[in-house]
Amino acid sequence: MSLFWRIFALNAVVLGAATALLLWAPVTVSVPVLLTEAVILVAGLAVMLIANAALLRIGLAPLARLTRLMTTVDLLRPGQRLPEHGSGGIAELIRTFNAMLARLEHERASSSARVLLAQEAERRRIAQELHDEVGQSMTAILLGLKRAADEAEEPLRGELHQAQEITRESLDEVRRLVRRLRPGVLDDLGLVSALTSLTTEFATHTELRLVRRFDSGLPALDEQTELVLYRVAQEALTNAARHAEAGRVEVSLRHTDGTVVLAVADDGRGTGIAREGAGIRGMRERALLLGATLDVTSRPHTGTQVRLTVPVPRKQS
Secondary structure, eight states: OOOHHHHHHHHHHHHHHHHHHHHHHHHHOOOOOOOOHHHHHHHHHHHHHHHHHHHHHHHHEEEEEHHHHHHHOOTTTTTTTOOOOSOOOOHHHHHHHHHHHHHHHHHHHHHHHHHHHHHHHHHHHHHHHIIIIIIHHHHHHHHHHHHHHHHTTHHHHHHHHHHHHHHHHHHHHHHHHHHHHSSSSHHHHOOHHHHHHHHHHHHHHHHHHEEEEEEESSSOHHHHHHHHHHHHHHHHHHHHHHHOOOOOOEEEEEEEETTTEEEEESOOOSSSSOOHHHHHHHHHHHHHTTTEEEEEEEETTEEEEEEEEEEEEOOOO
């Protein structure tokens, strides 16, 4: 039944019931209208309006549910759908809306994949240039400063040694940036070694106490899956260091029921509501690449947990 005929039928029921009451009820209307008759007519009108409103609310309830979903839907949380019942205009509208959501989610996932792949390619290029050009140039400067310091007299020798230390610290920072842009250990030694290196680096450069819990015998993962897991861990650790005011962070990687679960939990202040900033939305976009599920929980005074559940992909031959 179309929406027009549904509303027409609901109003017809109310008007028909009112007409039946007027025909068979022992009620008369005088001219001029008596007070008791006016009270009965007004009461009847009120009953008609209430009944009409109740029936319309029941009949249009699917539209209300559709409106609520339209105002809260988030393409980074796929799978939000309305139940499809029966036939008619409203059911067809819900089916069309669900199909539109599925199409938009697919297009969002495809566009996010292209953007993230291009981003990773650019990270790789910048890391390569920093390593090959800036790193080698600074290494040459270090060697030149060392030769000059060996041949110089005091106090110039001390100043050259100081310049050496500044250059060496800058070179270390460049190498750290290269590792953050493109973790070579991930390509060479795999996910567990990369996460171990990442957490060690965070513990060294922050005041966080890092705890690692990695299952042994993890399944073989493809390159894209390992990169997504690494980037989510990296972003979660960055958020914990910058915003959580935490003292302890636990990073775990577990394999259970055909999935790999990465969890990063801190003991920071929490917020009660996990704010969807650029970092969390970036993690959600990465999760879309794998059809994974990202859950972020934040409770006051107990900390925040980021949990990524990835279905184990089949190894491509």
